[in-house]
Amino acid sequence: MKDFIIPDDRDFGTPASHSDIAVTLTVDGIPVSVPAGTSVMRAAAIAGITVPKLCATDHLTAFGSCRLCVVQIDGMRGTPASCTTPVAEGMVVRTQTDEVARIRRGVMELYISDHPLDCLTCAANGDCELQDMAGAVGLREVRYEPGKNHFQRRENDEPNPEWRAKDHSNPYFTFDPAKCIVCSRCVRACEEVQGTFALTIDGRGFDSRVSAGMASDSFLSSDCVSCGACVQVCPTATLIENKVIEVGTPERIVKTTCAYCGVGCSFDAHMRGETVVKMVPSKDGKANRGHSCVKGRFAWGYATHAERILNPMIREHYTDPWRVVSWEEAIRFAADRLRAAQERHGRDSVGVITSSRCTNEETYLVQKLARAVFGNNNTDTCARVCHSPTGYGLKTAFGTSAGTHDFDSVEHTDLALVIGANPTEGHPVFGSRLRRRLREGAGLIVIDPRHIDLLDSVHRNDAIHLPLLPGTNVAVLTAMAHVIAAEGLYDEAYIRERCDWDEFLEYRDFLLDPRHSPEEVERQSHVPADLIRQAARAYAKAPRASIYYGLGVTEHSQGSTTVMAIANLAMMTGNIGKPGTGVNPLRGQNNVQGSCDMGSFPHEFPGYRHVTDIETRKLYEQAWGVPLSDEPGLRIPNMFDAATQGRFKGLYCQGEDVLQSDPDTSHVQSALANLDILIVHDLFLNETSNYAHVFLPGSSFLEKDGTFTNAERRINMVRRAMTPLNGHADWEITVMLANALGAGWDYGHPSEIMDEIALTTPSFSGVSYALLDREQSVQWPCNEKAPLGTPVMHIDGFVRGKGKFINTEYVPSEERTGGRFPLLLTTGRTLTQYNVGAQTRRTDNTVWHPEDVLEIHPHDAEQRGIREGDYVRVASRAGDTTIRAKITERVAPGVVYTTFHHPTTQANVVTTDNSDWATNCPEFKVTAVQVSPSNGPSEWQEQYRSHSELSRRILPAAE
């Protein structure tokens, strides 16, 4: 082997082989050992030898079309392509001979004969593989006369019939067919990596061209979801980011982590000075493996959006206009009002809401602010309204409040059971990885009221869809367990070893009661009994079956019970603890897992240790040097209730828009209006800030150091790529506020905060920035027992000891349909928008989703005289709003569906204050509604809009 360190961002030409058998060969006299199945090209790259190539990249399986990578192999005839030739023992490969040099030059000459020679003004100048290869093969002249070609707009004063105009339809990248060498990398990336199959090669021979969709389609009208995989693999300027065209080539790379969903993709921020030129998914990112979606890849322009607030502002009352002030004045004002509230209304009258979008370090500080400085446990996080049942349910069953497996595990699964999740829209990079596995032959079961896109995956294997009525998850899952128990499909050996057999027998007796039979449950859930049986058998019989679930499981009044039913299914079939199995919640936001880990909950310190636990409290009292309360604090809904009653007076809300994202908007509104001091710490004036007294401008993920923890417990580094436009990273702002209240904190860098977390939290004890810099990421628990973290949990036994079976009685939601409200409304997400839309609405992603719409079945629409695109009024027991209708069979009759990305529609005006019995997670997913034709905004919408305009006034800065 050559004695040097291979930079890991090199392109090895073909993907790695995972064979255990080693094969030794020599390449240009250098011996190299590689796994069997490796290509000659990759073996050469591992030996440090670069074979010229155009159509090959290690993102994609070899294709063998460009013929530039030909080599000579002793004993083999001709000049085989090194990308498609697998290695063999004792093979002798020569990559540089006169013959291959001549062939390569000839091939390059042909490529260049149909390519414009405008390198100096080309957007890919300096980052073009065609240019590099022309250099590598020593191309010095092109003998071919200009003739028929694809790149000249006009030829001999005539329009060139082969020339095609650029496609500018996508807002983020441009397709210039004139520069295309038809290597098919883009088509293959769309198929293999993204799984959308939006691109193809149109025609053949000289007529071959890359085509998005069909003849009349553009990139925008095609199936393209703008994931950027094609742009990433394009070797020329044919597919290139508009920002690169605008700015030029980047000069440095900052490795960081996406701040959108819970997949937590690793990204390389390509910078020119303090300007982001492009965000490219890191090939070595362990969650995303070099892939991305439209949000992380392109929708980061909000960070420099004109509406971003960069200076602190205060006001006496929320109906006053904002006054721009100095940081000192704003912090002092906030601190004085908080102290005043506590003096007048007691120590427990103030609290904090931590953000699932901020870093672990920032979240840790905010909860510490409540506990150590306010002196109470009034800290909660938006996980309350999404995944709190996951924490509770999985901790009860397994002993840890987190998903059991890493995302790589999906590559080994034989069947994926997806419940109440829409991975291709909500968690797109995981969705692509799952779809790839479905194309390889894995089975799919979807339990969802809606026909989700995953069911339309191109070239997938068999799938079963259980289109249940919203709110009946527990009944359906228990019926599946009933079938498994009744037919003896459970894994007795596993249960005896890992769980309590007697407890299982009790659970089995519970299951076998006829009320849990598929026939009975069909009546409640509207899922045919036969489908429930098929699904149960498929799940139980698959050698390695995995469960992925989302908010369609948790945001119900039976959320915690459903999580337990899921855990039961996995345990009784032995599907925990080995690759390809597991119970994996798909977390909504980038750092939901982290914000839970960091003790954002009113009853738990960091690491899920109860506030009544004396040992833990002592530990923190020592570390923080103050006495701590052993009284669990207020949850978010309790804060609102207490505020309405006048007992809760002050709130510091970091990076969350509770008014838009929490249920029953009118109730939240009146609670916020009752506060003496509401501090909103965010990038933009959001809906919550309409009721705030202090606005502290936040910093974006591009402007600070820290860590995010994704859905697979992976702690990823977030690194500062540019100076905070608002002047301070978020953690510094919290420190200022705490110190104004007399805390005396002296953190110099987020790494010091992480050191404190590691010191006080057993499952993080091994974590440090030095470790993360070295390993890029680790999955907790990371401690003496697992110094490099834990990709798969519960391998040899459950964390709590024996896995616990819990009887999962179905208690129907109080929210019922009836004469006045005959339809069930359920809510979800789209691919291009994110949560309340504060970020994505300020990007070109609005091209795909300019407004929220209400999906309604043709039958229900016809009954009500509703046509496609009509404004309709959606009314529930809680409130009403208007929204445009979209008529589709994706939803079943009796069910309507919408998203909550836009504040003008405010879907949460209609959602109710029903919530999970254990954790108060609101029942977003089930609301009984009536839908009727409408001719304009509801009264609430009108009132809210005028209040919103009033409360967003900002006084001009004082002279």
Next chain:
Amino acid sequence: MQSPANASHPPNTPKVAVLDGEGLERLHAIIARHAGSEGPLLPILHDVQAEWGMIPEAAQPIIGSALGMSRAEVYGVVSFYHDFREAPAGRHVLRLCRAEACQSVGADALAEQVRGALGLDWHETSADGRLTLEPVFCLGLCACAPAAQMNDRLVGRATVQRVVALAEGAR
């Protein structure tokens, strides 16, 4: 931030109106005939061409979703084969071979003369819809070059007179 591209056409939606009504029923009948068979795409496309005389773009998304394919993939196959037409041909189709073996015995000159005699350029259909002239790359009749094809009938050692007579004789 609405882009102008979006104002005219919704994203991720074909620009042609997807087949509906009676046409959709005919297409579903064709797809149903091939249900469960191995590699059904080409047989379906042949039947569609027999039914419509072409492969309507409006049919491609429906064929795709019936077979678990994307519409781009279907289009890739349709556009690969020159015999799948974007517009219906005339009642009769004359093909002249333009491949190397035929070229070596004067196919280019033959083609020039036939085009002149019929007053048709490549891919063109006569105004009365009677005849379409198509080039073809190899009919597998190299031993009898130059070769031509009039509808289903192959013509070896083709001459201008013979080809034009056949073409004009076809009503």
